Structure formats: structure tokens, C-alpha cells
Amino acid sequence: MKEPFQTALGIIRTLQQHGHEAYFVGGAVRDLLLNRPIGDVDIATSALPEEVMRLFPKTIAVGLEHGTVAVIHEGTPYEVTTFRTEGKYEDYRRPESVTFVRSLYEDLQRRDFTMNAIAMDEHGQLIDPFHGQEAISKRIIRTVGNAKERFSEDALRMMRALRFVSQLGFQLSEETKQAIIEHTSLLAHISVERITIEFEKLMEGPFAQQAFSLLVETQLFLYLPGLRAKEAELRTLIDYDWTALSSRGQRWGFLCYMLHLSDAHSFLRAWKLPNRLIKEVEAILHIMNIIQSYADWTKERLYEFGIEHSCAAEAIRSLISGESILENQNRLQQLFASLPIKERKELAINGKDLIEWYKRPSGPWIADMLAMVERAVINGVIDNKKEQIKEWLIPCNQKHEKNC
Numbered sequence: 001m002k003e004p005f006q007t008a009l010g011i012i013r014t015l016q017q018h019g020h021e022a023y024f025v026g027g028a029v030r031d032l033l034l035n036r037p038i039g040d041v042d043i044a045t046s047a048l049p050e051e052v053m054r055l056f057p058k059t060i061a062v063g064l065e066h067g068t069v070a071v072i073h074e075g076t077p078y079e080v081t082t083f084r085t086e087g088k089y090e091d092y093r094r095p096e097s098v099t100f101v102r103s104l105y106e107d108l109q110r111r112d113f114t115m116n117a118i119a120m121d122e123h124g125q126l127i128d129p130f131h132g133q134e135a136i137s138k139r140i141i142r143t144v145g146n147a148k149e150r151f152s153e154d155a156l157r158m159m160r161a162l163r164f165v166s167q168l169g170f171q172l173s174e175e176t177k178q179a180i181i182e183h184t185s186l187l188a189h190i191s192v193e194r195i196t197i198e199f200e201k202l203m204e205g206p207f208a209q210q211a212f213s214l215l216v217e218t219q220l221f222l223y224l225p226g227l228r229a230k231e232a233e234l235r236t237l238i239d240y241d242w243t244a245l246s247s248r249g250q251r252w253g254f255l256c257y258m259l260h261l262s263d264a265h266s267f268l269r270a271w272k273l274p275n276r277l278i279k280e281v282e283a284i285l286h287i288m289n290i291i292q293s294y295a296d297w298t299k300e301r302l303y304e305f306g307i308e309h310s311c312a313a314e315a316i317r318s319l320i321s322g323e324s325i326l327e328n329q330n331r332l333q334q335l336f337a338s339l340p341i342k343e344r345k346e347l348a349i350n351g352k353d354l355i356e357w358y359k360r361p362s363g364p365w366i367a368d369m370l371a372m373v374e375r376a377v378i379n380g381v382i383d384n385k386k387e388q389i390k391e392w393l394i395p396c397n398q399k400h401e402k403n404c
């Protein structure tokens with residue numbers, strides 16, 4: 001069996017030796033069948049959480065209410081979850097407590113999509129009662145059993161369906177798509193944090209364009225933060241190759257720019273993004289308001305904005321205007337490399353020097369003068385050398401030093 005399953009096999013064997021059933025389940029089995037990079041390996045077992053905790057020396061009770069225990073095995077944590085059904089869902093979210101069951105079949109039956117409801121035993125044999133392999137080979141996302149029930153159990157699954165479209169390029173089955181169309185409003189019950197995680201994966205996937213098309217077609221966008229009145233703008237996103245964008249900042253920056261937001265800050269806050277990311281996106285948007293074409297780049301602007309944010313803004317601008325992102329970013333990198341200084345602290349003089357030379361008390365004049373020197377250095381008017389800067393600022397005839 002190939003890694004990472006081979007290492008995790010130790011956990012399955014220990015559980016079996018103590019009379020329990022245990023299988024690999026979920027995304028790892030799906031990704032193995034798809035030949036995709038395998039993420040976290042999850043294990044489902046008939047053992048109760050207390051039994052799992054008793055059997056392994058190192059465990060963490062990560063989600064006991066959902067029956068999940070993390071087992072630390074050879075230095076890596078693996079989520080081991082007791083077979084369960086999720087009982088009654090009264091508020092369309094995953095329930096606070098679950099009902100443990102003793103059969104794998106019942107456990108697989110409560111999962112979201114058939115491709116995610118395949119188990120694999122210790123010999124690599126697949127247990128696939130809902131025909132997940134067939135769905136994978138036909139490239140179809142289909143709920144396990146009744147789609148309406150699955151989405152009513154956990155409305156986030158509608159967003160998951162679209163992010164899987166973006167990641168895998170699969171189609172939604174007709175029943176699954178119809179059920180989403182009928183249940184979009186249930187998304188209002190789901191926390192923004194969970195929605196944001198799925199939406200970011202959706203923006204990042206190789207088939208993001210298809211997923212945006214479905215966001216509009218199903219009208220699911222109506223329940224996403226700040227998008228309710230943005231149908232026309234969302235439609236324009238379908239025409240762009242999102243894979244050209246290479247960071248979270250670039251993707252959110254592109255989204256905000258294309259949505260013509262009057263208040264990007266509030267929009268990003270509504271998605272509960274981290275402050276650092278919000279600041280980054282705002283900086284990128286600021287640059288995009290100033291740089292309308294490549295010709296607008298000057299050494300001074302590049303110096304002021306910094307290479308990171310400049311490259312991000314240039315990626316978005318190039319994508320929108322149909323220019324080569326790589327070419328333009330390379331040109332920008334070269335321009336940046338040619339700058340004599342990259343930030344103020346590299347300037348050969350500081351405020352203290354100015355106070356000494358001019359024999360004036362500290363004040364706002366210092367910042368003004370440093371900015372002037374900075375500009376002269378960046379534009380190659382003077383070298384970044386202390387003596388040369390002094391000479392440029394205070395020509396010899398104005399000095400009061402003896403040896404001048």
C-alpha cells in the first residue's frame with residue numbers, strides 16, 4: 001500500500017487486533033482513486049472514542065462530540081472517527097451530538113457525496129455501496145441518497161459541491177444541482193467562517209470558472225457575504241482564468257476589483273478574513289487605482305508600493321487586460337532590481353544627520369527632506385553616499401566648516 005496509507009495502516013491493525021473494524025475513508029480514498037495528491041488520511045472505526053483513546057498512547061480529543069479522536073502515530077496526527085449517523089438536523093448545521101452506530105454502511109450513508117463515501121480496508125479493497133467509483137469515472141458529483149436530505153442535514157455541503165467542481169472539474173448530477181437550487185437559502189444557517197474556507201478553495205481550484213458559473217446558475221451567491229446585489233459582476237468572473245492568480249491576496253484583490261466595490265474593507269470584513277490579508281488586499285486595490293497600464297509604473301511608485309504588492313496588482317491588471325502576467329512581472333522585478341535602494345532604512349543618511357548638518361531642531365521638515373533625498377537617490381540624481389548627499393543638500397559655499 002502506498003504512502004501515506006502505509007504508515008497509517010499501523011492504526012488500522014491495532015484497532016483490528018482489539019476486535020474493532022477500521023477503514024480508510026473520505027477525501028484520501030477519493031484522491032487516491034483520482035491520482036491526486038493525498039491530504040489528511042481519515043480513519044473510520046467501530047471502536048468508541050474512549051476505546052480508541054485507551055488503545056493508543058498518544059491521542060488528542062479533538063472532536064469528541066463528533067466521535068473524533070486524533071491519534072498521534074509516528075509523529076503524525078490521524079483523525080479516527082467512530083462510525084456514526086448524524087441524527088436529526090434541526091437547524092441545517094452539523095449537529096452538536098451524534099449517534100454512534102456499529103456498521104460501516106450506516107456511516108458511509110450519512111456522508112455528503114458518493115465519491116466521498118468509499119471506504120478502503122487494510123488490503124486496499126474498496127467498500128463502495130453507493131457507487132462512488134462509478135461517479136468518479138464519470139466525473140460526477142452526486143449526493144449519497146436523497147440530495148435534499150443531505151443538504152438539509154448540512155447546508156455547507158452545497159458550497160462543498162461547488163468547490164469540488166472547481167478542484168476536480170466534475171459536473172453536478174442533475175438531481176444534486178436541482179436540490180441546490182431549491183435549498184440555497186439554507187446556507188444562511190451556516191457560519192461565515194465555514195463558508196469562507198470553502199469559497200477560498202473554490203477560487204483556488206483549476207476549474208474556478210465553472211464553479212463561478214454554477215454559483216450564479218444555482219443562485220447560491222445570494223447567500224454569500226456582500227454578493228447579493230452583484231450578479232452582473234459575478235458573471236464577468238466566469239470569463240477569466242483564475243489559475244493565473246497565485247496567492248490569496250491576488251484572488252481576493254481580483255474579486256474585489258471586478259465587483260466594483262465602494263467599500264472593499266467592509267466586504268472583506270464580512271468574510272471574516274484575517275486583518276493581515278485585508279490590509280494586503282487594500283494595498284493591492286490602492287495600487288490598481290493608480291496603475292491603469294504598464295506605462296504608469298515609475299521607479300518611485302514601485303519603491304513606494306514595494307515589490308510584493310506591486311507584483312500582485314500587476315498580475316491582476318495583466319489578467320484583466322489580457323497581457324502576459326509573467327512578462328510584466330519580470331519587467332517589474334528588473335525595474336525593482338535596478339533601484340539603488342529598496343526601502344528607507346537603506347538610505348545612507350537619517351534624521352540625525354540632517355539635524356547635525358542644518359543645526360536645526362527636530363521637526364516635520366526632517367521627513368520632508370528625507371523624502372526629497374530618497375526621491376533623488378531613486379531617480380539616480382545622486383548616489384546613495386553620505387558625503388554626496390551632504391554635498392547635494394548643502395553646497396560648499398553655504399557650509400560654515402573650516403576645510404570646506
Ligand SMILES: Nc1ccn([C@@H]2O[C@H](COP(=O)(O)OP(=O)(O)OP(=O)(O)O)[C@@H](O)[C@H]2O)c(=O)n1
Binds near residue numbers: 157
Ligand atoms: N459537510 C461534510 C463534510 C465532510 N463530510 C464527510 O467527511 C469526509 C472528510 O471531510 P473533509 O476532510 O472536510 O473533506 P474531504 O472530502 O476530505 O476533502 P479535502 O480533501 O478537501 O479534505 C468527506 O470526504 C465526507 O465523507 C460530509 O459528509 N459532510
Ligand SMILES: [Mg+2]
Binds near residue numbers: 026027028039040
Ligand atoms: Mg479531508
